[in-house]
Amino acid sequence: xxxxxxxxxxxxxxxxxxxxxxxxxxxxxxxxxxxxxxxxxxxxxxxxxxxxxxxxxxxxxxxxxxxxxxxxxxxxxxxxxxxxxxxxxxxxxxxxxxxxxxxxxxxxxxxxxxxxxxxxxxxxxxxxxxxxxxxxxxxxxxxxxxxxxxxxxxxxxxxxxxxxxxxxxxxxxxxxxxxxxxxxxxxxxxxxxxxxxxxxxxxxxxxxxxxxxxxxxxxxxxxxxxxxxxxxxxxxxxxxxxxxxxxxxxxxxxxxxxxxxxxxxxxxxxxxxxxxxxxxxxxxxxxxxxxxxxxxxxxxxxxxxxxxxxxxxxxxxxxxxxxxxxxxxxxxxxxxxxxxxxxxxxxxxxxxxxxxxxxxxxxxxxxxxxxxxxxxxxxxxxxxxxxxxxxxxxxxxxxxxxxxxxxxxxxxxxxxxxxxxxxxxxxxxxxxxxxxxxxxxxxxxxxxxxxxxxxxxxxxxxxxxxxxxxxxxxxxxxxxxxxxxxxxxxxxxxxxxxxxxxxxxxxxxxxxxxxxxxxxxxxxxxxxxxxxxxxxxxxxxxxxxxxxxxxxxxxxxxxxxxxxxxxxxxxxx
Amino acid sequence: xxxxxxxxxxxxxxxxxxxxxxxxxxxxxxxxxxxxxxxxxxxxxxxxxxxxxxxxxxxxxxxxxxxxxxxxxxxxxxxxxxxxxxxxxxxxxxxxxxxxxxxxxxxxxxxxxxxxxxxxxxxxxxxxxxxxxxxxxxxxxxxxxxxxxxxxxxxxxxxxxxxxxxxxxxxxxxxxxxxxxxxxxxxxxxxxxxxxxxxxxxxxxxxxxxxxxxxxxxxxxxxxxxxxxxxxxxxxxxxxxxxxxxxxxxxxxxxxxxxxxxxxxxxxxxxxxxxxxxxxxxxxxxxxxxxxxxxxxxxxxxxxxxxxxxxxxxxxxxxxxxxxxxxxxxxxxxxxxxxxxxxxxxxxxxxxxxxxxxxxxx
Numbered sequence: 001x002x003x004x005x006x007x008x009x010x011x012x013x014x015x016x017x018x019x020x021x022x023x024x025x026x027x028x029x030x031x032x033x034x035x036x037x038x039x040x041x042x043x044x045x046x047x048x049x050x051x052x053x054x055x056x057x058x059x060x061x062x063x064x065x066x067x068x069x070x071x072x073x074x075x076x077x078x079x080x081x082x083x084x085x086x087x088x089x090x091x092x093x094x095x096x097x098x099x100x101x102x103x104x105x106x107x108x109x110x111x112x113x114x115x116x117x118x119x120x121x122x123x124x125x126x127x128x129x130x131x132x133x134x135x136x137x138x139x140x141x142x143x144x145x146x147x148x149x150x151x152x153x154x155x156x157x158x159x160x161x162x163x164x165x166x167x168x169x170x171x172x173x174x175x176x177x178x179x180x181x182x183x184x185x186x187x188x189x190x191x192x193x194x195x196x197x198x199x200x201x202x203x204x205x206x207x208x209x210x211x212x213x214x215x216x217x218x219x220x221x222x223x224x225x226x227x228x229x230x231x232x233x234x235x236x237x238x239x240x241x242x243x244x245x246x247x248x249x250x251x252x253x254x255x256x257x258x259x260x261x262x263x264x265x266x267x268x269x270x271x272x273x274x275x276x277x278x279x280x281x282x283x284x285x286x287x288x289x290x291x292x293x294x295x296x297x298x299x300x301x302x303x304x305x306x307x308x309x310x311x312x313x314x315x316x317x318x319x320x321x322x323x324x325x326x327x328x329x330x331x332x333x334x335x336x337x338x339x340x341x342x343x344x345x346x347x348x349x350x351x352x353x354x355x356x357x358x359x360x361x362x363x364x365x366x367x368x369x370x371x372x373x374x375x376x377x378x379x380x381x382x383x384x385x386x387x388x389x390x391x392x393x394x395x396x397x398x399x400x401x402x403x404x405x406x407x408x409x410x411x412x413x414x415x416x417x418x419x420x421x422x423x424x425x426x427x428x429x430x431x432x433x434x435x436x437x438x439x440x441x442x443x444x445x446x447x448x449x450x451x452x453x454x455x456x457x458x459x460x461x462x463x464x465x466x467x468x469x470x471x472x473x474x475x476x477x478x479x480x481x482x483x484x485x486x487x488x489x490x491x492x493x494x495x496x497x498x499x500x501x502x503x504x505x506x507x508x509x510x511x512x513x514x515x516x517x518x519x520x521x522x523x524x525x526x527x528x529x530x531x532x533x534x535x536x537x538x539x540x541x542x543x544x545x546x547x548x549x550x551x552x553x554x555x556x557x558x559x560x561x562x563x564x565x566x567x568x569x570x571x572x573x
Numbered sequence: 574x575x576x577x578x579x580x581x582x583x584x585x586x587x588x589x590x591x592x593x594x595x596x597x598x599x600x601x602x603x604x605x606x607x608x609x610x611x612x613x614x615x616x617x618x619x620x621x622x623x624x625x626x627x628x629x630x631x632x633x634x635x636x637x638x639x640x641x642x643x644x645x646x647x648x649x650x651x652x653x654x655x656x657x658x659x660x661x662x663x664x665x666x667x668x669x670x671x672x673x674x675x676x677x678x679x680x681x682x683x684x685x686x687x688x689x690x691x692x693x694x695x696x697x698x699x700x701x702x703x704x705x706x707x708x709x710x711x712x713x714x715x716x717x718x719x720x721x722x723x724x725x726x727x728x729x730x731x732x733x734x735x736x737x738x739x740x741x742x743x744x745x746x747x748x749x750x751x752x753x754x755x756x757x758x759x760x761x762x763x764x765x766x767x768x769x770x771x772x773x774x775x776x777x778x779x780x781x782x783x784x785x786x787x788x789x790x791x792x793x794x795x796x797x798x799x800x801x802x803x804x805x806x807x808x809x810x811x812x813x814x815x816x817x818x819x820x821x822x823x824x825x826x827x828x829x830x831x832x833x834x835x836x837x838x839x840x841x842x843x844x845x846x847x848x849x850x851x852x853x854x855x856x857x858x859x860x861x862x863x864x865x866x867x868x869x870x871x872x873x874x875x876x877x878x879x880x881x882x883x884x885x886x887x888x889x890x891x892x893x894x895x896x897x898x899x900x901x902x903x904x905x906x907x908x909x910x911x912x913x914x915x916x917x918x919x920x921x922x923x924x925x926x927x928x929x930x931x932x933x934x935x
Contacts, residue, residue, distance in 0.1 A: 132811070136811055137811050137812065138810045158794075240794075240795045243928075251762075254657055255660060257657075257660040257661055257663065257664035259664070336829060336830060338810065339810070339829075339831055351633065352630045353629060517650065518649065531654070531798040531799050532798075532799050532801045532805070533799065533804070533805030534805065535805070
């Protein structure tokens with residue numbers, strides 16, 4: 001494909017000198033910003049892992065201490081075991097669920113779709129809290145609804161069981177979303193061919209469907225593995241004495257203020273994420289070739305038995321998710337579970353707990369709103385510059401790499417990196433430390449990649465000829481940007497904003513090390529309350545977060561329905 | 574078509590404005606931060622940073638009388654559990670952030686003192702404080718406000734269901750019938766955990782204490798982050814026996830949890846919640862004034878509402894709520910200096926023995 005500069009006559013290019021200058025400058029600015037927000041902190045983190053508490057270089061000593069301590073090796077094994085199991089279960093459930101929603105004629109698809117997304121609205125601590133009210137020693141299921149049911153089921157919640165169940169709930173929507181996309185497109189001709197060759201339905205599932213989505217499966221497996229490998233919230237609540245890496249970092253950094261050891265564990269934590277990142281890149285490249293112009297869309301064929309079974313399956317999964325969330329809702333309003341099951345608002349008065357009032361909730365909303373606004377603008381402009389500007393190939397490649405790098409960074413590692421980088425008095429940006437802006441910035445960096453990919457794929461759908469046409473009409477690129485690019489990409493832009501908001505509301509890993517005493521966030525107050533044993537108020541705070549996120553999602557859905565219709569009308573033929 | 578264009582323009586404008594506003598704001602806040610930095614040297618006053626391990630639910634109440642007397646001083650409270658606050662102070666040794674440490678374990682303040690991090694200062698009214706609750710040097714390096722002690726919070730309903738007697742002593746806890754029912758705080762993070770472990774050491778002697786804790790570990794369901802959590806877990810019946818401290822156990826009972834507060838027969842380990850001045854280049858007069866206030870009459874009265882044992886002579890003849898005998902007589906003999914000296918070694922040994930336990934006990 002020829003680039004614009006090759007197509008255009010020389011005189012045109014010269015006439016656009018000013019514009020080219022603006023483009024080059026913004027591209028440079030973008031790279032500098034990405035460097036400050038992502039790469040520089042990361043490099044500082046790596047350098048800190050090789051020094052001791054006094055700042056002297058000690059080589060690999062932190063790592064050798066780590067591997068010589070039996071407890072740490074045990075944590076590593078525990079974490080790997082939990083993450084592997086989680087990924088297997090989660091991908092399997094998500095596969096069946098997504099299959100039911102894309103390839104069968106079951107009823108209630110919309111409801112199932114909405115319920116499957118619910119866990120994304122809550123901090124992972126909430127899944128743990130919900131489980132303690134279900135499977136804990138006084139839990140609904142353990143006691144058989146306090147003896148009202150003829151059966152009860154007693155499992156040892158605190159430990160691997162609790163962590164795995166929480167992580168499955170946490171990672172299920174992520175795996176489901178990936179597989180939904182993989183399953184959405186399939187070539188009907190392949191199935192027809194299989195049928196003509198006499199393959200049974202099961203055989204055609206195994207030989208056509210599965211191979212077709214293998215990259216989606218691999219990618220979702222790695223995503224689930226990484227997410228549970230680096231998650232802190234669930235093991236904190238239901239881990240008991242079962243140590244994992246994320247809680248180790250917490251103990252090292254918060255409990256013992258041993259920053260360099262924390263940095264070492266942080267780097268170990270990053271390894272699977274980097275692996276997942278590499279695999280994901282490879283998969284991404286290969287996946288593109290599966291569909292071609294001659295493919296025919298998949299047609300769902302009726303099959304009663306299959307639909308009935310899968311409908312039951314979807315009901316069970318949805319019921320499990322709903323039950324967990326409803327239990328947390330109930331716990332937030334019950335006076336003293338299980339002795340005084342009367343209604344109370346008292347748990348919402350956070351001033352009597354380790355939560356320090358409602359202030360953390362408001363601070364969280366503020367941070368989330370700022371992250372959504374600033375993040376969406378910055379990310380969209382960033383993606384635009386990298387996608388739509390011609391030339392400066394090297395700069396753009398660096399920019400692209402930096403933009404997707406955060407995918408490989410666990411929040412805990414990013415948070416630590418930010419302390420090391422921004423807390424140096426010599427850093428000119430030191431003033432950000434201890435303000436709300438460092439929280440916004442770290443969230444932006446943490447969630448940048450996914451929003452960036454959303455923006456990039458929206459921009460990719462736009463033909464480069466739009467730019468060329470406006471160029472030949474003498475319209476400056478920024479005018480084309482806000483007159484055409486932004487309106488067409490509006491659905492994607494709003495989605496990015498919502499993604500930033502919801503994730504900033506629930507995240508705890510990156511901000512945990514960075515918040516100032518007067519800027520506590522809601523998920524952090526949940527951790528603190530849980531530490532102090534204030535479980536019911538912690539449930540109440542979780543409830544507030546979930547309701548806020550649901551409200552934001554609803555506003556987004558309602559407000560964008562019209563825009564979505566209008567702005568994508570040109571796509572419908 | 575028009576609507577689309579209009580919306581596009583609107584969104585672009587909103588995005589631009591918010592972006593610029595954010596840039597502007599971050600610059601403002603930076604310059605604001607910078608100006609408070611320089612400003613703090615000129616009018617050093619008006620702002621102090623207080624590190625404390627006092628219970629979250631009582632700090633605001635305590636501070637009321639300070640705030641009404643000093644409305645112009647901004648107090649930044651940094652609250653965390655004893656182990657975390659201690660680690661934070663030690664980590665910031667070369668560049669201390671805190672001006673004052675308030676209501677934090679004396680054994681922790683002694684560790685700081687042994688590291689030369691405390692500025693000797695005798696607050697006004699220090700003579701009223703009983704000698705066992707303050708530093709014996711003059712001027713004092715630390716001054717206590719109250720003491721807190723090991724107590725078991727025992728859920729009577731759950732034990733009755735299981736047909737088990739209420740444990741009355743440390744020795745009782747070793748009974749295998751309580752296996753998996755007991756929770757205690759991790760001494761590395763919790764002050765209550767440390768005073769309990771230290772109490773056992775000073776009561777039994779080192780070797781016997783470790784042997785005892787090895788056996789106790791067999792019965793332990795889990796170790797938790799804070800000293801409050803075991804009482805609260807006992808209150809909800811999640812784990813019916815919690816090794817906690819007097820105030821929290823009594824408080825849970827007052828709130829209606831079906832628990833009995835048991836002070837172990839052998840006596841309770843204890844520690845003093847104490848205050849100290851942090852040694853740093855500029856010591857603010859407000860920091861000293863805060864320490865004066867912290868042992869004055871009004872806050873002392875407040876401390877006493879929550880804690881049975883305060884550091885000044887208590888003339889009241891009536892037993893405090895929740896106690897069946899004079900709380901002072903419940904305390905075992907503890908050498909706080911020795912506890913502080915051994916703190917690091919004790920915690921390292923404890924972590925090696927019990928924190929490494931990876932499999933949850935059933």
